[in-house]
Amino acid sequence: MPVSKIHGCIGCTNCVSACPTDVLRMDPKSGQAYIAYVDACQICHLCRLSCPVDAITLTPDRHLKPTVSWA
Ligand code: SF4
Numbered sequence: 001m002p003v004s005k006i007h008g009c010i011g012c013t014n015c016v017s018a019c020p021t022d023v024l025r026m027d028p029k030s031g032q033a034y035i036a037y038v039d040a041c042q043i044c045h046l047c048r049l050s051c052p053v054d055a056i057t058l059t060p061d062r063h064l065k066p067t068v069s070w071a
């Protein structure tokens with residue numbers, strides 16, 4: 001799984017705004033972000049980098065093969 005966990009969210013909404021593929025949403029009840037569409041995650045890390053409290057964890061996807069450049 002790419003984006004895998006959100007823990008300790010303070011509800012700033014930065015990650016929801018940063019995500020280019022609309023993976024993350026705000027839960028109106030808890031006021032915290034949650035992972036809504038994990039299959040759309042591009043593992044770009046923008047959500048993690050935008051979080052002021054380091055609440056987002058990404059787990060490397062073992063199904064993806066590493067890209068090797070021969071140039
Ligand atoms: S890693 Fe990128 S695509 Fe995945 S949830 Fe975070 S911002 Fe969205």
Ligand code: SF4
Binds near residue numbers: 008013015032047054
């Ligand atoms: S950027 Fe961090 S603190 Fe802000 S809404 Fe997302 S998970 Fe919560």
